[in-house]
Amino acid sequence: MIPLSGDVVDSKGIISEKIESYNIKRGTSTLKRGFAHMLKNGVVMDVTTVEQAQIAEDSGAVAVMVLDKLPSDVRKAGGVARTASIRIIQEIMDAVTIPVMAKCRIGHVYEAMVLQETNVDMIDESEVLTPADESHHIWKWDFTTPFVNGARSLGEALRRIEEGAAMIRTKGEPGTGNVAEAVTHIKNVNDELRRIRSIYDSGDEQDLVRMARELRVSYSMLEETASLGRLPVVNFAAGGISTPADAAYLMTLGCDGIFVGSGIFKAEDAKERAQAIVLATTFWEEPDKVKEAQKMIDERQSMLGLDTKNLELRMQERGSTA
Amino acid sequence: MSGLNIGVLAIQGDVAENSFATKMALEENGIEGVVREIKSPEQIPELNGLIIPGGESTVIGQLSLVNGSLKQIKEKISSGMPVLGTCAGLILLSRKAKDRVVGEMDQPLLDLLDVKVERNAFGRQRDSFEAEISMEKIGIPKFKGIFIRAPSIVEIGKNVEIISKFNEKIVAVKQGNIVGTSFHPELTNDLSLHKYFVKLVNSKNA
Numbered sequence: 099m100i101p102l103s104g105d106v107v108d109s110k111g112i113i114s115e116k117i118e119s120y121n122i123k124r125g126t127s128t129l130k131r132g133f134a135h136m137l138k139n140g141v142v143m144d145v146t147t148v149e150q151a152q153i154a155e156d157s158g159a160v161a162v163m164v165l166d167k168l169p170s171d172v173r174k175a176g177g178v179a180r181t182a183s184i185r186i187i188q189e190i191m192d193a194v195t196i197p198v199m200a201k202c203r204i205g206h207v208y209e210a211m212v213l214q215e216t217n218v219d220m221i222d223e224s225e226v227l228t229p230a231d232e233s234h235h236i237w238k239w240d241f242t243t244p245f246v247n248g249a250r251s252l253g254e255a256l257r258r259i260e261e262g263a264a265m266i267r268t269k270g271e272p273g274t275g276n277v278a279e280a281v282t283h284i285k286n287v288n289d290e291l292r293r294i295r296s297i298y299d300s301g302d303e304q305d306l307v308r309m310a311r312e313l314r315v316s317y318s319m320l321e322e323t324a325s326l327g328r329l330p331v332v333n334f335a336a337g338g339i340s341t342p343a344d345a346a347y348l349m350t351l352g353c354d355g356i357f358v359g360s361g362i363f364k365a366e367d368a369k370e371r372a373q374a375i376v377l378a379t380t381f382w383e384e385p386d387k388v389k390e391a392q393k394m395i396d397e398r399q400s401m402l403g404l405d406t407k408n409l410e411l412r413m414q415e416r417g418s419t420a
Numbered sequence: 421m422s423g424l425n426i427g428v429l430a431i432q433g434d435v436a437e438n439s440f441a442t443k444m445a446l447e448e449n450g451i452e453g454v455v456r457e458i459k460s461p462e463q464i465p466e467l468n469g470l471i472i473p474g475g476e477s478t479v480i481g482q483l484s485l486v487n488g489s490l491k492q493i494k495e496k497i498s499s500g501m502p503v504l505g506t507c508a509g510l511i512l513l514s515r516k517a518k519d520r521v522v523g524e525m526d527q528p529l530l531d532l533l534d535v536k537v538e539r540n541a542f543g544r545q546r547d548s549f550e551a552e553i554s555m556e557k558i559g560i561p562k563f564k565g566i567f568i569r570a571p572s573i574v575e576i577g578k579n580v581e582i583i584s585k586f587n588e589k590i591v592a593v594k595q596g597n598i599v600g601t602s603f604h605p606e607l608t609n610d611l612s613l614h615k616y617f618v619k620l621v622n623s624k625n626a
Contacts, residue, residue, distance in 0.1 A: 122551040129548045132568050132607045135434040136474050160476045195519040219545035243546050380483050
């Protein structure tokens with residue numbers, strides 16, 4: 099079981115209120131992590147317009163992520179990528195009933211504040227946008243709105259959780275239509291989890307302390323994770339997912355769900371593809387159903403994609419040392 | 421009978437939390453039984469009870485329609501199988517749903533519980549809250565309600581019993597073998613509601 103606790107005492111993001119005779123609390127770890135639990139086994143889709151958001155909802159997306167440009171266009175355009183237009187985010191929030199997420203730049207506290215005031219359901223502190231502060235991520239305990247962060251190793255994931263992230267996703271290499279990096283990242287995390295789990299089972303506390311130092315996380319965070327044998331929050335796959343088979347494959351590696359960025363709306367058959375990726379994610383344990391889903395798409399209409407070896411911009415490296 | 425067979429609909433959402441709470445509830449009640457995650461319609465006819473978990477009601481509804489589970493579940497509940505729906509599960513059990521912002525919804529529903537629900541009735545995620553509520557009618561005087569983008573019940577039929585209200589809004593109901601809550605008992609350490617449900621399943625299969 100994934101724990102729901104993890105409050106930093108006196109976290110500014112927790113708000114106590116009195117409504118009539120009720121004492122209520124908002125922004126607790128249970129509410130933030132609990133929200134992420136409701137997304138499990140689902141697909142979150144990147145969208146840039148109301149029309150795309152409606153297609154996503156009708157196709158069975160569990161949430162939408164609003165961007166100004168899809169990651170592959172961010173890559174092409176170059177320059178500085180910032181949070182999406184608030185007006186578009188609001189239009190999408192008024193048009194769909196599923197949760198609406200939006201991205202802010204790594205370390206950009208005020209873009210995140212603006213998104214919280216806009217009332218988005220989750221904030222993605224994302225490497226797809228140009229980082230505002232490479233050495234400090236946002237202290238997410240200060241927010242009532244939950245955050246998701248990218249990670250490509252266990253240390254990175256745990257550091258983000260210590261900063262208050264309620265959910266983790268792999269980074270992959272966004273906007274490439276190439277799933278290879280996401281596969282590598284989830285395997286890295288799984289390998290490292292197995293390693294700390296075996297140290298935990300051996301009872302060698304000194305080695306656990308050494309691992310905590312190596313990963314630059316607190317001992318208590320490392321110990322909790324080692325005892326669970328998995329990340330202490332919901333963990334999705336992201337970065338380069340383009341086909342139903344991609345999604346199903348990542349589910350087999352132990353991911354709790356899928357983010358699809360450019361893969362859907364950069365393809366010529368967006369509507370069918372959105373439905374197909376949802377089907378493959380839901381029924382990933384049944385190869386015949388994944389085949390049916392894969393049959394719904396036409397490979398000639400997939401986004402062309404990029405070889406991740408020769409990229410000028412490696413988004414996954416952004417913020418990874420912090 | 422060699423014990424109960426209780427299912428948790430495992431299309432999408434917090435399936436594991438409900439399975440865990442139900443297993444613990446069986447154990448603490450001293451009732452023999454197994455808890456299964458239900459992924460295909462073939463597993464449904466053998467069930468003695470079903471939990472429809474939290475998640476996105478549009479997704480759970482559409483996909484259980486696609487794989488044929490929806491029809492099977494409807495038949496089974498109509499024939500008297502007890503069911504517990506939490507949050508999205510409550511919405512799926514209802515007769516009609518509307519969204520607070522978007523308005524009337526046309527989403528696949530089971531249409532078994534004679535209520536109309538309002539989705540996202542308390543607002544968006546930032547407005548999600550924890551509060552102590554009471555379910556006195558079913559012997560649970562105090563309970564921690566975890567409301568996450570929660571629905572509320574805005575209209576009820578004459579056979580529907582109100583189990584709990586929060587600030588004048590109906591948040592838990594019962595209609596014969598059907599129990600629905602706006603909040604997430606599976607996200608607390610309090611097993612009382614799952615224990616109540618397991619006992620309900622047991623009494624129908626005695």
